[in-house]
Amino acid sequence: MKKISQLLFFIAIIVWATLVGAIVYSHMVFFSAYLTHLPASTALLKGDYGLHDEKFWMMIHPVLIIALVLTLLLNWKLAERRKYILIAMGIYAAAIISTFLYFVPELKNFAASDQSTISAADWLERGNRWQYLSWTRGVFMFIGFILLLIGLTKNEKVIRVADHPGP
Numbered sequence: 419m420k421k422i423s424q425l426l427f428f429i430a431i432i433v434w435a436t437l438v439g440a441i442v443y444s445h446m447v448f449f450s451a452y453l454t455h456l457p458a459s460t461a462l463l464k465g466d467y468g469l470h471d472e473k474f475w476m477m478i479h480p481v482l483i484i485a486l487v488l489t490l491l492l493n494w495k496l497a498e499r500r501k502y503i504l505i506a507m508g509i510y511a512a513a514i515i516s517t518f519l520y521f522v523p524e525l526k527n528f529a530a531s532d533q534s535t536i537s538a539a540d541w542l543e544r545g546n547r548w549q550y551l552s553w554t555r556g557v558f559m560f561i562g563f564i565l566l567l568i569g570l571t572k573n574e575k576v577i578r579v580a581d582h583p584g585p
Contacts, residue, residue, distance in 0.1 A: 423492035427499075430485035431566050434506075437478055438563050441556040444471070445549065453545030457531035457538065479514070486510065493569075502569025509562035513555050521555070524548050 448469065452459045462469055486507055493499040524544070531541050 419492070423489070426485065426489045426492055427566075427570050430482070430489040431563070431570065433478065433482045433485050434559075434563050434566055437482060438556070438559055440474065440478070441552075441559060445553060445556065449545075449549055449552070453528065453549055454542060456528055456541035456545055457534065457536075460529060460532040463529050482510070496572060498572035499569045502565045502572065506562040506565045506569070509558050509565070513559055513562075516555060521548070521552060 448462075448471075452462050486503065490500065490503045490507065493503060525548075528541070528545065528548075
């Protein structure tokens, strides 16, 4: 069981790292061009060759959630590991909630910007705000990744002195 819990922890870390890498890539390559040239840049999303990265995001999140939940369950008895996994999961939950409440709806607005009467200057302001907030979310996701790495190093149960008063 110890080998399985260790292997699953590695898998959760690898999936989380993939997510962080995708966040950095998206922001540096795609969003920097897309969100600074709205509404004209909506062409990047439309037509036969438009970018459709939602398939990736819709796949990686369930995989990460399953990996994190199983990692937590299989490492529950290791208090130090459990603490780091739970904190990382809290960060992830906050990121997912903010994604559904703000980031995805705003991306949908950006995608429809070529059909709106909002000025390009206003879209630029909104796009810049979105990027700033999304980079901030990405920093928290990176912190969650670091916490998982630290948690992986915690291999033994923490024994408190109060639990074992001595001879």
